[in-house]
């Protein structure tokens with residue numbers, strides 16, 4: 001099964017993706033994790049990615065598609081995956097040929113996202129400055145909301161209230177997937 005997880009930064013995608021992966025026995029892959037790893041590399045690609053990420057902007061569609069396609073062509077993802085953070089733009093949706101069975105949107109308000117991220121005391125990441133987080137929320141509305149609308153029309157969309165308890169969110173998602 002090929003599952004896509006979408007949500008604003010702080011919505012709990014990584015927590016839910018990891019839980020779902022254990023429950024369903026499907027590998028979990030996060031483009032945010034991939035990019036953060038690349039940003040630590042001392043290569044020109046690494047440096048470019050770091051600058052874009054720390055500014056709270058999206059990596060270009062061309063680079064993102066190339067990297068995601070490279071990962072998904074690996075044997076471990078042949079049968080399925082839980083993909084967190086991709087696709088995030090309509091260009092990515094349309095160029096993505098791997099197939100999607102279900103899109104899960106973890107909905108939280110902008111206010112909650114800001115509160116959660118600014119509340120990660122002491123463990124705030126380099127790309128989590130308030131300005132970067134605000135930019136990311138703007139990008140979400142501008143580029144990713146059209147992605148949600150696209151999948152809604154395809155009839156493979158499930159929205160869950162991401163402000164509930166972790167276990168409640170997880171059980172609602174599983175119920176929808178298994179129905």
Ligand code: AMP
Pocket residue numbers: 009031032033035036052053056057058059060064084085086087088089092136
């Ligand atoms: P995330 O952890 O999903 O919030 O992603 C962290 C950062 O990685 C984002 O703010 C972007 O800079 C970059 N990123 C992750 N996924 C994508 C994507 N699908 N397209 C473009 N940039 C992305």
